[in-house]
Amino acid sequence: MNIPVLTLGPAASACVPGLERLRGPVTVVRRCEELAELVAACQSGLARAVIIASGAVELTASLVDRLLFAGVVVVVLTDGSPEGPAILDGAEYVAASVDPAALAEAVSRAVDRFDAGSAGSRGSLAYADPRDVPDVAVPVQADPPQPPGDGRITAVWGPPGGPGRTTVALNMAAELAAAGTSVLLIDADTYGASVGAALGLLDESAGLPQACRIADQGGFDGTALARIAVNVAIKGGRLRVLTGITRPDRWPELRPAALGQVLEAARSIADVTIVDCGFCLETDEELSFDTLAPRRNGATLRCLDAADSLIAVGGADAVGVPRLVKALAELADVVPTAAPRVVFNKVRATAVGRAPENQLRQAWERFGPAAGISAFLPVDYAAVDQALLAGTALLETAPASRLRLAIAELAEVPVAGTRRGAGAATRRREVFRQPR
Ligand SMILES: Nc1ncnc2c1ncn2[C@@H]1O[C@H](COP(=O)(O)OP(=O)(O)O)[C@@H](O)[C@H]1O
Ligand SMILES: [Mg+2]
Structure with missing residues (x-):
């Protein structure tokens, strides 16, 4: 040849x-x-x-x-x-x-x-x-200077319309951190980054674009990543955070190749990395091979591709369910290997009728893909508002809320004093009560 x-x-x-x-x-x-x-x-x-x-x-x-x-x-x-x-x-x-x-x-x-x-x-x-490179010039082959870590990456993704991707990603990360796991939370949403705001962190910290800038020049590793990530104290645990772009028009800063390096570095410093992803999977711009133009959704696609597990969050109402069905079909086209766990958030009787979990299950059996529903997260405006106001996670401000317990269960973190499924039992008594 x-x-x-x-x-x-x-x-x-x-x-x-x-x-x-x-x-x-x-x-x-x-x-x-x-x-x-x-x-x-x-x-x-x-x-x-x-x-x-x-x-x-x-x-x-x-x-x-x-x-x-x-x-x-x-x-x-x-x-x-x-x-x-x-x-x-x-x-x-x-x-x-x-x-x-x-x-x-x-x-x-x-x-x-x-x-x-x-x-x-x-x-x-x-x-x-x-x-x-030795003086006697020969082609150089050597092992990478730092072996890749074996930390796992979980991407939290879902359709547009604010189904609760950030709420789920942040609170899962917080649960794991408080339980002593080493966790990195990355905000890779190129449309509406909000982890920094939700945790009350300064805009200037914009950790992910900073990490991507350095990674794009090469030689990026876990040590560099650990320097950039912000540490947030959560109930005695430490949550590392890479905040996202400060304005949506800064999306070209999250170049997929650089982001890929950041994710690999993340594996070496955290047992679990949770990535809050943008919703859009459209890949039309990749068809224009005559340009080096960055791809807006390349960041999301790179995260979904790199992730070991994927959580797809949908809103539990008449708009959220069909959106999630369509988004999952698109996902299957673009990332055929993805096996998402489906999570319905803001589950409430007022949106889908009595016994909302059953209603959602039935709707899913009729319209949804074969994979079942992994979790139902109840609506709880008071709890999420309180956590947002305090710039922290639900486990700090509303530790006994059913929403918090359901997210801890999703993250497979046992919560002291609760049985597995206790949240769901309480949920049935209170949320599904027939209106008088
Ligand atoms: N279970 C819930 N109950 C009540 N409000 C919620 C719940 N989950 C999320 N929210 C609220 O819905 C809005 C969108 O949530 P967010 O997590 O930012 O969505 P996304 O990241 O998908 O855009 C936020 O104001 C958030 O506080
Ligand atoms: Mg978000």
């Missing part, structure tokens, strides 16, 4: 004569002067690999991800200087002084690995630390 390759910048094009003399396995099809030219050529399917000298262009995780998305692997020539470039997941690092045969071999190995998907999906090719 002869691999068509592009180079970017003078330092990379200096390798061309040597590569040409080899007469395979790589052929340089174009020497690009500018990044835009390189990207256009990649997106038109001209090449399988690019060779870029570090420093020729601002190489970011988003750029690497975009090129990998177009099926093109990125080989970075490093000069072996002590500070070196930041490591970007998915790029191959090779010493600039390497001989042409070794460079060609590194390119073909990267392409083979990409094709075999042996190191995972796009964006996760093995990478090496260019600072380790």
Whole structure:
């Protein structure tokens, strides 16, 4: 196989004569002067690999991800200087002084690995630390500097209309934190971030965009993430929080590739990471391959893709139920591997009739997907308002409320003095009482 390759910048094009003399396995099809030219050529399917000298262009995780998305692997020539470039997941690092045969071999190995998907999906090719480049130049392969953690990620998602994604995400995270689990709560909603406001945190803390900015430059890890996350004390426990974008028009700051790195770092510092996701899954903008434009819903999609488990929250009324049905159908199209747990929130007799849980179950059997309903969370305006006013979680301000107990049960946190299901029993007595 002869691999068509592009180079970017003078330092990379200096390798061309040597590569040409080899007469395979790589052929340089174009020497690009500018990044835009390189990207256009990649997106038109001209090449399988690019060779870029570090420093020729601002190489970011988003750029690497975009090129990998177009099926093109990125080989970075490093000069072996002590500070070196930041490591970007998915790029191959090779010493600039390497001989042409070794460079060609590194390119073909990267392409083979990409094709075999042996190191995972796009964006996760093995990478090496260019600072380790020895004087005798050979292609560099090394283990990642920090092993990925095994923390689990739970995404909380749901259709538009305020079904209660943030309320569920925040309170589940708080329950786990108070029970002693190490938890990170991430607000990745690109339409209506609200975790910061709900916890009374300053806007300026905007932790997630800050983390994404650093991650986009490469070399992001759990230590960097722990520095950015804000610590919130919850009933003797510690909840780490990455607040979201401060205005909806800042959504381009949550680039999917960078967010992916942040989520991987999260696994290494928290046993459980709960991500409050935006609702929208539309992917139309991904069809425009001729642009490097960021994708507004890319952040949500990356979170859903990375999550080990997914909670889909729907409003328990005549608008919320059909919305959730449609949203789940869309989810099945876009993330076919997702197996969401369905949760109805703001469950109340006034919206769906007497015995609302039964009504919802019956409606779900008729219209909903096969997966059953995992939880019913009762409406409780007084409890959520009190917690919002105090900038904390329900377990602080309304510890005995049925809503709090139901969310603790959803998070599988045993609450002292309550039986499993006790919340539901009380709920039937009080909420479902027949109006006189
Ligand atoms: N079980 C509930 N009972 C009463 N109000 C609720 C409940 N869950 C959420 N709310 C309120 O509904 C509104 C939307 O909830 P939120 O969690 O912000 O939704 P989303 O994140 O899906 O937009 C908020 O004012 C919240 O306090
Ligand atoms: Mg929200």
